[in-house]
Amino acid sequence: MTGLVLAAGASVRLGEAKQLLPYRGRTLLDATLDLARSCAFDQVLVTLGGAADLVRERVDLTGVQVVENAEFSTGCGSSIRAATQAVDPRADGLVLLLGDQPGVRAADVRRVAAATTPLAVCRYADGLGHPFWFARDVLPELRVLHGDKAVWKLLHSGRHPVTEIPVDGPVPIDVDTRADYRRLLAGEAR
Template sequence: MFVTGLLLGADSSPHLGVPWQLLAYHGETLLGATLDVARECSFDQLIVTLGSASEQIHDRVDFDGARVVESPHADTGSSSIVPALDAVDRRTDGIVVLLGDQPGVTSATVWSLVAEVAGPATPIGVSRYDDGHGHPCWFGKELFGELRQLRNDADLWELIEGGRYPLTQVDAIGNVPPRAGTWDDYRRLVSGYTPAAGAFTPGAFEGPPVDTHPVPLPTRSRPRRRTAH
């Protein structure tokens, strides 16, 4: 089975006033940390979408092993998934969609999802956490035509919940991993991280207070990885 990982990193951060992709996150940038998780999944192909802050992000984030798709109009509500589909390898059986500001998703969650949708194959798969549905999500290649009709990336949920296609729900451990949509969300994201366990536990982080205007950090150097398809 050929699986493409699609990491969405093109949307803007109107409630933050700075690119969320470059927020400091435990010695890394937020997007860089999530990209590390995506690499751990060992997808056959890895695609990352970037929006209007692409130039700034390229200066600080290492995209080794991933193909970057520019989606400059994502900031105005256009879907970054639509242009990304043009970069998907023709051999793929489907895509796993991940969010660039959600580093709490684990590779185990991703491959539990893939294992369930692989046999018998279903068009849509979604992770079912204790407090609701969330990413990663799976879309088989038979749905690429539908995905090309998306007005914005959030419309994925209309496709998932619309009832027009069979849906596989796969149990995931804990609650939906936090994101960084606002400064309060960002504080919770950082304070809920337990480095030793690699998991999110509310109140577990005992580091310094989160800076409300964090300075983006340079990414760590990494060894060369498998070339993206």
Template sequence: MKIALLLLAAGGSRRMGRPKQLLPWKDTILLDHALQTAVSSKADEVILILGAEAETIQKSLKRGRFNILIHKEWEKGLGSTIKKGVSYLETFDPLPQAVLIMLGDQPLLGADHLNSLIDQFKKGGKGIVATDYGAKLGVPAVFSREYFTKLARLQGDSGAGVLIASNVHSATGIPAGKRTADLDTPEDYQSLTQTHQKSDS
């Protein structure tokens, strides 16, 4: 069973005020940390999607087992970035059985959580295996290929969470505890670095 992983990192980081993909994180940068997590998982193929500041960010990344997809229309929103990635996957022959969608700004979520999602999906039963945030299910999440068409129709800022919510009967969740924090603002970054930079998350 082939599972592809889309790492979404195309946004303009408006609330952060600078490219958060390049923020220092431990001994590397935030996006490199996310890539290390992705390629360390059980996903068969990793595709990184860049958009804003793509050239600058690409030059700052270490080489690894991943492909890069440039989304020139990244300003159209998260949904358009997912659409770009899934449309790319639909050119594969054979088509992957599923896609794991993750964000580049959740550094506390490790490969162990991604593997838990993948393992649960491979057990069968549900077409969507998502991260349980308590009040809702969200990404990182694995979607079977029966959802590729719907994912490719996402527009604007409507992300994968919208699709999960509208298909909750076909979804199951895996809790990630307090590791789901993401980095959107300078305050988020300062808070998280103070508590986790020097520890193994």
């Protein structure tokens, strides 16, 4: 099984590289990569684009395969496209995590990854959210994604059965703005 952490964005709304924001004595991306490492994936991929050189200097990438996304400015669909080319051919599928969402719990990642349908998503108290599960059969569709909301369009397309995994609590904070970061630091994340 492959874990994919999306961390290629340019952090336009925040105004600085959110991957490198201080969080629990390290960086925001370090926290998410630690989560991915704790999930016992056979392969962990991380996409880099905006601030890639700084991320390589300051983030612990041990045990992680970096996928460079030169087209990062076109949305996360381009990162997913780039990363699917690096997925181990033996993988049953991949779990998609956001590099700026450190509040996801490893137990919930494992529950999503255990889904028997081609797609799975977490159903939090206040809506759907990451992580997502994509079975191997769906990977060809991930290779043609475009834009920022492409995985959501695939999820809601009706082309594949989807399992919604119930998860306690709200959707973990996804840091896109300074206000999101303040809420995360204030302890509103799980």
